[in-house]
Amino acid sequence: MTAAGVDRAPGARAAARSGRPAGPAGLRLVRLHAASRRVLTCLLVLAACAVALRTALHWLPRSGFYSRQIPLTIEAGAATVIGVTTRSPFGEPERVAGRWLPFLRLGGGLALALAAAGALAAGSASAHLAGGTAGMVRDLAGFTGLALLIAVVAGGALAWIGPVAYLGITMPALGGGWTTPWAWPARPPHDRGAAICAALVFAAGLAIVTIRGARDSVRE
């Protein structure tokens, strides 16, 4: 017999028995997880992206290459920070001890993606965004999926490589009028194939990062 658990509240003991974090403990877990991933900084960067988008849309032409390129760059920027937040500072100990980790990853990823979409939609409100909000959500989802996939493969800190490299690929696609749906930023906003591809990439990224988490870099 040990003293462990003597000072716990009855609710916490019940939660420990059932394997579920109770209300305040669950909130604390979410808060600690968010703090370890620098979610607050991520939200600040997303807000900065929204401001940048609003500022850019004020000056950008309504059509043409640059009316697409600069908003796309800002969307990719939002996706990169979502990808980077998947990096865990704890690594293996957290994986072993954190049974709620997949749910926290899923919730965190979804919440940040929704926050990014909301922030960018707010940033483009009352301004002309080439491709519209639907196109923006599609492109953001695809970029975020890429960031999450790269986070699983190369580590959360390097998750930005996916969206940035893909953004580089979209430049000739935008100029050359590529028709493949996998180059979804170059497709019209209501292109069903492009939307399906972007959604698939997002779903795959979110699912894999939920199950496996971002790769822990040996050097970190």
Added chain:
Amino acid sequence: MTAALAPAPSRRLPPAAPARLLRLELRRNPMLWLLPVLAILFWLGVYRPAMANPPFWNVRATDLQHAVLFLGPLLAGATAWVGSRDGRLGLTDLVGVTAVPRWAGQLTTWAAATCWAEAVYLGGVAVVYGVTAEQAHWGGPLWWPVAVGAAGVATCCALGFAAGALLPGRFTAALAAVLVFLALGGGAFALQNNATYAQIWLLNVQGALPRDSYGIFYPYLPDLAIAQLMFLAGLAVAALGALGLPAAAGSSWLRGAAAALTAAGLAAAGTAVGLAGTARLEAHGIVIPALHDAASDMPTSYTPVCSHSVVPVCMHPAYRSFLPAVTAALGPVLDQVAGLPGAPVRVTQVAVTTVQQESSNGVQLGGPVIGGSPPVVYLPLAGLSLPGEGSTTAQFVEALRSQDAPAILNTLVGLSGQQGLPGGISAQGYDVAPPPGPRMAAQVAVAMALAKVAGLSPGGVPLADDGRTPANSTRPGNARNPMVKGSTSVSAAQLAAARRFAALPAAMRRAWLVTHLAALRAGQVTLSEIP
């Protein structure tokens, strides 16, 4: 023996130490893992588009300078990651007490990352230029755009590295990459908005001039490239100098040197921006008076390649492969006018005839000009979509025929571009022309008849035999005249005269032209006098 007698450890580095450090950094640099990604980006963003264009050295060189758009952001992010290594791993204090000053160590790390980045870029340059050497008919590689591209790569690395070293954090690399992308896009946008100083933008090669209009007939003007190199070098030196400013970077002497370097770099970048503000667009490129070498204004010597047609078409050897298409486009009209008094005796390709800077970084290029004695058609192809540049040979022939052949006929009968058949002769483009006077009506009718005989249908003026009276019309624009509007108002009498003249036997038509062309050109022939 006591410890006090032991020799003090020397702080002087062995001569081979920097090279050894660089070798170590080269071997353990994370940029190695990015090489495949960079190579794929180069292939998709540079190599494929370059190979889809005609094998002109200037076009390929422009693509190579634009490679920074594809490589720069990723390099900035990667070097920010490299630069933040000590801070991320908590090694700042540890590396601060090594024999090598921290600043020197950081510079070595940057140099190693930049070496890999330059290896990718210069390897790509070698491949593109190697293939171009096999394909091109004339000329040699242009090195100024490559130098600007290489400097752009090094500068992206320096800026990213400085950001990572000075602000280590998990978001730094991502934000550095995105900010470089935004800067590159924003520069283009500033240039489009007529910001004078934005000429310094890294991807600006020769302003709004088409890529195939410079560096062939005249030497490549390096003025802007020199300013860009100065700007990029200044930025890189300032960023790297800023790494030596913190107290932990090294001795006070070293920090003083770093401060001086930073100031010098900023001064160089500022000077370059100021120089770019004085740039002006001329016919053969961007001229910056303070950097301009008058020797660059001398045309390049070459031996033209000419067709063996009645009126020879002579082109620059770089365009040798387009000679059959140009001959096919202009041949029917030239055959009609060959030997007539005042008709051109030769078609000679030129770089451009007139250049007019327009708003939003636009440019208006003039069409062909007929001049000299005996008359020669000076034909520019810049601004036209060449075969391989998004149009087929048939489309190119049709575009050239519809834009430039009418100019020959207009000149022959003594009409200006605005009075005659719509074509490409005017740099200002065409507006809806006033109805021609009775004298001019005969000139228009003859030009229309010759156009019909030559198989042209210029400017939406119907030359069919149904006798319809055409209304003012528009026709699609083209690269040289973005929107060519309207056409000459033509009366039923003019159409009838044109049909009548076109229906004459060729020998009779020619005999009448030989006799009456001077009078027609002077406006002394009426519609009723046309046979």
